[in-house]
Amino acid sequence: MAFSKSVIRSQMPINCNLCETEKNIKWKCLTCGVLMCSTCKDKIHLRIAKDHKVVDIKNVGLPVQELDFTNIKCQDHSEQSSCLFCTKCDKLVCPTCVSKIHKKHDLTEISDAYNLKIERLKNEQSKLQKKKYEITATKDQLNQFQNAENSNYTKVSADILNHEKVLKQAVEKHIEKLRNELEQNHKASSKVNEECIKAISKSERQIDEKYSDVQDFIHTTDISKFFQNVNRIEKSTEVSVTKPEISCRTKLQFIPGEITQSNIGVLQSVDIPLPEVNVSLSVVNQYQTNLSLVTFLSPCPDDSLWIACNPDAVLQKVKPEGTKLKTISTFNNNIYDMAILASDDLLVSTEESRLQMMSSTTGKVTDSVYDIKPFLATAIHVTSGGQIIIGGYDEGRVAVFVINKEWRP
Numbered sequence: 001m002a003f004s005k006s007v008i009r010s011q012m013p014i015n016c017n018l019c020e021t022e023k024n025i026k027w028k029c030l031t032c033g034v035l036m037c038s039t040c041k042d043k044i045h046l047r048i049a050k051d052h053k054v055v056d057i058k059n060v061g062l063p064v065q066e067l068d069f070t071n072i073k074c075q076d077h078s079e080q081s082s083c084l085f086c087t088k089c090d091k092l093v094c095p096t097c098v099s100k101i102h103k104k105h106d107l108t109e110i111s112d113a114y115n116l117k118i119e120r121l122k123n124e125q126s127k128l129q130k131k132k133y134e135i136t137a138t139k140d141q142l143n144q145f146q147n148a149e150n151s152n153y154t155k156v157s158a159d160i161l162n163h164e165k166v167l168k169q170a171v172e173k174h175i176e177k178l179r180n181e182l183e184q185n186h187k188a189s190s191k192v193n194e195e196c197i198k199a200i201s202k203s204e205r206q207i208d209e210k211y212s213d214v215q216d217f218i219h220t221t222d223i224s225k226f227f228q229n230v231n232r233i234e235k236s237t238e239v240s241v242t243k244p245e246i247s248c249r250t251k252l253q254f255i256p257g258e259i260t261q262s263n264i265g266v267l268q269s270v271d272i273p274l275p276e277v278n279v280s281l282s283v284v285n286q287y288q289t290n291l292s293l294v295t296f297l298s299p300c301p302d303d304s305l306w307i308a309c310n311p312d313a314v315l316q317k318v319k320p321e322g323t324k325l326k327t328i329s330t331f332n333n334n335i336y337d338m339a340i341l342a343s344d345d346l347l348v349s350t351e352e353s354r355l356q357m358m359s360s361t362t363g364k365v366t367d368s369v370y371d372i373k374p375f376l377a378t379a380i381h382v383t384s385g386g387q388i389i390i391g392g393y394d395e396g397r398v399a400v401f402v403i404n405k406e407w408r409p
Contacts, residue, residue: 018044029054039322069110072224085113092227114223117230121218123301124237128211131239132204138243139200146193152251153186156267159254163265178254181267185252206239287325289318298340300360304328306346308335315348317363329363339382347388349377355390372401 014035016022022037029036029045031052036045041054072082074094082092088105098107160182164175217233220226250269291309298306304319313334318325336349344360353373357366370377375392382388388403 016040025057027054028057042322067111067114067221067223069114069223072110072227075228082110084108085110087113090231110223114226117226117234118218119301120234121214121230124234125211125214125218128207128214128237128239132207132211135200135203135207135243139197139204142193142197142200146190146197149186149189149193149251152253153182156182156252156254159256160265163254163256178265178267182252182254185267203239210237210239285320285323287320287323289316289325290327291316296335296338298338298346300340301344306338306340306358308338310335315358317358331358331365336378337380339380339388341382341388342386347380347382349380349390351376351378353377353392355380370403372399375399375401 014023014025016025016037017034018036018040022039024037025035026038027036027041027045028034029049029052032049034045035057045052045054070081072092074080074082074092074097077094077096080094080096082094084093084098084102084107085091086093086097086102086105086107089102092110092113093102093107157179160175160178214233214237217226217229250271252267253270254265255268256265289307291307291314292312293309294307295310296306296308300306300317302319304317305325306315306317308315313332315331315333315335315338317328317330319328320326333348333350336351338346338348341347341357346358346360347368347370348356348358350356353376354371355368355377357368358364359366370388370390372390372392375394375397377390377392379391380388386404390401390403392399392401
């Protein structure tokens with residue numbers, strides 16, 4: 001009976017075991033069993049129990065055993081174990097591999113390569129989730145159009161029937177013709193909507209399947225199998241999403257005519273107004289910087305931020321921690337624009353012809369390969385396809401440069 005009661009009580013909302021006020025439980029210590037919020041985890045628990053195993057509450061119940069990176073057989077030399085990961089060849093290597101082929105290649109620890117692959121998979125998973133949100137929104141909009149079409153069909157049909165009662169026997173044939181025309185138009189419109197929704201639903205299922213595959217693969221503990229299949233999984237996340245054109249539709253509207261045999265009424269096409277979108281904005285978090293103002297801001301995949309202030313001539317990389325911003329690095333330079341590359345490096349315009357680049361891993365500042373001489377670079381934009389768009393001026397002339405990602409100086 002005591003066990004039965006504990007089960008019932010566990011269904012009730014509980015507070016953080018440390019502060020006893022916060023209800024947003026995010027973490028659980030597997031060592032001591034404490035449930036806690038993010039603030040207590042960082043400020044209390046990790047300070048007094050650094051060796052404890054703390055996991056996201058969402059991952060409680062998942063395998064938590066330590067991953068073994070020391071006993072992965074080399075695919076080319078089965079008598080040896082892999083010791084490093086070659087970032088150039090994108091594969092695990094053993095000492096023999098290194099001495100024969102990969103000696104001058106960029107090599108890294110297997111655990112670091114694993115963490116990088118996991119991060120990339122999570123990024124791809126986020127992209128899939130974003131696509132899911134997009135097509136779900138499109139599907140909802142199509143359903144709204146379908147409902148509007150059905151409602152309009154009912155209204156127009158009623159208008160025709162009411163007008164028909166006013167007309168004499170001589171106009172009944174013409175009324176029937178109008179009803180048939182409306183019916184055909186409605187069936188055609190419904191067929192188009194149904195096909196669009198069917199195509200969207202197919203893409204939705206594909207994304208759900210790929211999302212689930214990636215989710216399952218991320219939690220695999222077989223590292224050898226992981227590296228054997230990770231490239232295939234990375235490539236399989238691409239999904240072709242059909243996006244129907246729904247920005248402009250027309251509907252039929254009944255326009256009554258004079259009650260004469262030659263002019264009973266016609267069906268007229270009018271545009272269907274797009275559904276109103278109500279957007280509500282609210283402040284989630286506020287952070288105080290040490291800059292006089294923030295003129296440029298670029299978010300990074302690791303939740304850090306690049307911020308810049310023109311009047312102060314300062315560029316900073318910061319990361320939110322609780323309610324404060326932790327400054328990771330600071331550069332003193334005039335910044336006219338900046339953008340994040342696909343490599344997570346920061347591209348910066350300092351109103352010179354050549355753009356500068358800040359490394360996301362080392363923080364080192366170098367001259368990039370992008371030079372638009374004799375123009376001075378001002379504005380920068382990186383497209384989702386990897387193209388770099390640079391705005392520049394030169395003694396009264398202005399120009400826009402579009403550079404493909406394969407571009408070389």
